[in-house]
Amino acid sequence: MKRFLFVTLLAFSAVFSVSASIEVYEFDSPQQEEMFQKLGKELRCPKCQNNNIADSNAGLAQDLRMKVYEMLKQGKSEDEIVDYMVARYGNFVTYNPPLTASTLILWVGPALFVVVGFTILVMRSRKPKVKAEKQTLNSEEQARLDALLEEQSDQNNKEIKG
Structure with a gap:
């Protein structure tokens, strides 16, 4: 039974390892291989x-x-190959898309984001600080405040003692 199981597992592993193939390309020159x-x-x-x-x-x-x-x-140049791929799959197929109306935001967006952020930062830092005006109390308001503070102080003293 153990031998049967071993042979079965060996057969399955051989099947699965065959399914993974390695691509091998032969080039006429090292320049072609480098371009590939x-x-x-x-x-x-x-x-x-x-x-x-x-x-x-x-x-x-x-x-x-x-x-x-x-x-x-076939002897096609690098530009011809890239142009063929772009014509077939769009500018997305290249990591370095050309500057066109549809890709303008990709090129200008990051710089615009930095400039707008820096401008907001500068504007906020230059904004004058609003200082609270010092208000004075008239005699009636001052007397009322003193009475409230004294009442609060008496309550605190009672809580501490009792």
């Missing part, structure tokens, strides 16, 4: 969103890596 590695890190996986196509295991990322490889083998 560079593009793999510069292009974002549209499905994963936070991974580049070199690090992603998604099926779409595998397809994009294969397309980059095919285009490199």
Whole structure:
């Protein structure tokens, strides 16, 4: 029974290890391989969103890596490959989107946020401090205050003694 269980587990482990494949690409020159590695890190996986196509295991990322490889083998330049990917998947596919009307907030937003925050900070620090005017009590108000304070003092003394 133990041998049967061992053989079964061994067979299942062999099946599962075969399913994980490693992509191997052959290049004509070291420059092509270098450009492939560079593009793999510069292009974002549209499905994963936070991974580049070199690090992603998604099926779409595998397809994009294969397309980059095919285009490199056809002699396409880096700009042509990036332009193809942008035309197909939009500016989102690059980590460094171009400055256009739709991406303007991405480029100007952080600087605008810092400038507005600094301006608010400066305006608040320069605001004159409002000082409370010292009010004086007339004789009637002063006498009433003294009576209230004396009454409170008497109550406190009674509580302490009793």
